Amino acid sequence: MVTGQPGVDHGVSTMLAPRKGGPTVLRILLGAQLRRLREAKGITLEEAGHQIRASHSKMSRMELGRVGFKDRDIADLLTEYGVLDGQEREAMRALARQANAQGWWHVYSDVMPHWFEAYVGLEEAASGIRCYEVQFVPGLLQTEDYARAVTKLGYADASAEEIERRVRLRVTRQRLLHGSDPLNVWAVVDEAALRRHMGGADAMRDQLHHLIEVTKLPNVTVQVLPFHAGGHAAAGGPFSIVRFSEPDLPDVVYLEQLTSALYLDKRDDLDNYLAVMERLCLEAEPADQTAKILGKIIDDL
Numbered sequence: 001m002v003t004g005q006p007g008v009d010h011g012v013s014t015m016l017a018p019r020k021g022g023p024t025v026l027r028i029l030l031g032a033q034l035r036r037l038r039e040a041k042g043i044t045l046e047e048a049g050h051q052i053r054a055s056h057s058k059m060s061r062m063e064l065g066r067v068g069f070k071d072r073d074i075a076d077l078l079t080e081y082g083v084l085d086g087q088e089r090e091a092m093r094a095l096a097r098q099a100n101a102q103g104w105w106h107v108y109s110d111v112m113p114h115w116f117e118a119y120v121g122l123e124e125a126a127s128g129i130r131c132y133e134v135q136f137v138p139g140l141l142q143t144e145d146y147a148r149a150v151t152k153l154g155y156a157d158a159s160a161e162e163i164e165r166r167v168r169l170r171v172t173r174q175r176l177l178h179g180s181d182p183l184n185v186w187a188v189v190d191e192a193a194l195r196r197h198m199g200g201a202d203a204m205r206d207q208l209h210h211l212i213e214v215t216k217l218p219n220v221t222v223q224v225l226p227f228h229a230g231g232h233a234a235a236g237g238p239f240s241i242v243r244f245s246e247p248d249l250p251d252v253v254y255l256e257q258l259t260s261a262l263y264l265d266k267r268d269d270l271d272n273y274l275a276v277m278e279r280l281c282l283e284a285e286p287a288d289q290t291a292k293i294l295g296k297i298i299d300d301l
Contacts, residue, residue: 024121025249026099028065030092032248035063037081051080064265066118069096108169111162115261119254122242123173128184130277131240132225135196137207138187139170140177141214141222146207147171149199177217186221188280194224194297201301208294208301215290223284224293241273 038048049059052073061067074096078089105112105120112120123129131138136150144167151158151166158166176183194211197204215222240254253264253273264270285293 022103022121022124023099023101024065024103024118025125026095027068029248030069030095030099031063031065033092034077037083041081043080048077048080052076068100071096105169108165111165112169118263119261120173122252123176125244125249126183126242127245128186128243129240130186130243131238132188132277132280133193133238134190135238136193136198137189137211138185140174140185141187141211141220142170143203143207143210144171145199145203149203177214177220182219184219188223188225188284190225191227194294205298205301208298212291212294221287222290223281223287224290225280225284229283239273241270241277
């Protein structure tokens with residue numbers, strides 16, 4: 001039970017910001033904390049929403065970290081939940097202000113779909129990403145020329161300047177692979193993606209050489225799912241599993257579609273996709289064979 005007594009630990013003052021990441025993750029953390037406070041007090045979403053003149057759906061989105069926070073709403077909810085200690089209230093309100101800040105990717109908002117912004121924010125704070133790709137090399141592992149060819153394919157009518165901004169966004173995201181606390185990436189790539197020419201033979205050859213080099217990084221693993229593997233568990237299409245080291249951040253399955261994306265964080269969905277990912281890793285060629293396989297594909301160009 002949450003009380004308003006000073007000195008009683010509500011979990012607010014001990015709530016930490018993630019070790020890395022931007023406002024997207026802060027919103028998730030703050031939303032999860034608000035949910036815990038509400039549930040500990042035995043208050044329904046409807047009752048909480050009434051306090052801040054918000055609908056059930058808005059309250060749900062707030063607790064999932066999918067919308068921003070108004071300072072007045074945070075203050076009213078904390079009062080309703082019995083959090084009256086000034087220091088704890090200020091800690092929550094300060095976190096809300098940080099969560100409302102714009103991420104580095106905001107400068108690319110003119111060329112980035114709104115449904116993709118959430119993924120970039122999650123990627124920024126992730127400890128690891130496991131993905132399966134059937135048509136393209138994973139974005140974090142693409143060369144500029146390859147990324148340019150893929151972008152032109154999806155935005156055939158875009159200006160040269162817009163194409164370059166989209167490519168720059170993709171290349172900027174790749175800095176996550178380096179540094180003192182790099183992102184771990186484990187990708188299973190269908191052989192079709194590696195043999196499908198993007199940008200011409202020279203660009204494809206450079207891309208394959210780049211894959212060989214990037215897999216030398218200790219935080220990058222690439223497996224090839226060969227044609228002879230036949231049908232497989234991920235016949236439905238590509239997907240990514242974004243994982244976090246913070247216990248308050250649930251893993252997320254990301255499914256990108258032509259003009260939108262799905263974000264799945266329910267336990268059953270996650271378990272199903274993790275099981276599929278494990279089967280793909282078993283069906284794919286071992287990671288220590290990837291460089292040899294890529295070399296053979298380069299020879300075939």
